[in-house]
Amino acid sequence: MHLISQTPLLAQLVSDAERLQHQYEFLSYGLTAAWVILAVYLLIMVSRERKLKREIGSLRAILEEKK
């Protein structure tokens, strides 16, 4: 810390590195949020697809029985 305060260039480098890390943090939040939302929507779609297929299967079985 003593070394940093006495060396302006080093202090600048540390400050730049911290700023960059902070910005990357927010960039990663943005990208993660984007993909998580789309992934959740895709999972909802997949589960809905399975439910629909199950329902079609059971209705066809009922129709076969009735015939």
Add this chain to the structure above:
Amino acid sequence: MREKILYVLGIAALLILAWNVNAIARLPEETQQGVTFKIIFFHVPMWAAAVTAACTALLASVGFLITKNFRFDALAVAVTEVGLAFTTVGLVTGSIWGREIWGIWWTWDARLTSALVCWLLYAGYLMLRNAIEEPTQRATFAAVFSIFAFLDVPIVVFSIKWWRTQHPQPVFWNGGSFPPDWTTHFLWNMVAMLLLGTVMVAVRLRQEEAQREIDSLRRMAHAL
């Protein structure tokens, strides 16, 4: 065949995105906003996909009201649902960008407010559909509501030109530009998002067809 085309399109979209994320990470920092600026490479294509979905929903709704063909109704609900997912991502990524650049998560300026109203309107469209049982009545009411909801879309798009907003002015409309390699990656992301959206809409359309098959099987089961 249709399944294979969907898989090919989906894989193409994911490959473009994977390649592009890697390429965008290597781009230099923007002078004023630094690395956070790179959110724009995802935020804007998501909104472009959402606006495309809203325009398609409008055309499909008008198509249903004119022809009474339920394929138009199925297309309208499919694109609206997928468009709502993209709108959600657009709002969330924009909010995260705003927190870093403006220091606030949200502000009630014309662009952000109209975008939120747009999200609420299309969410309302899906709720309206769930509330009506009879298929023809549901499709007709939903089509009229979808046309009404679309009135907000030009306000969202042009609000940054019509009013002074905290949201940045459009880069390209005001004669601005990206460096050429940035534009290339930006456009590839647009293509990837539109491909992804197309695949999601096609899957959702297939589900609507399955739902119609279920309805007709139920009617047959009751008739027997």
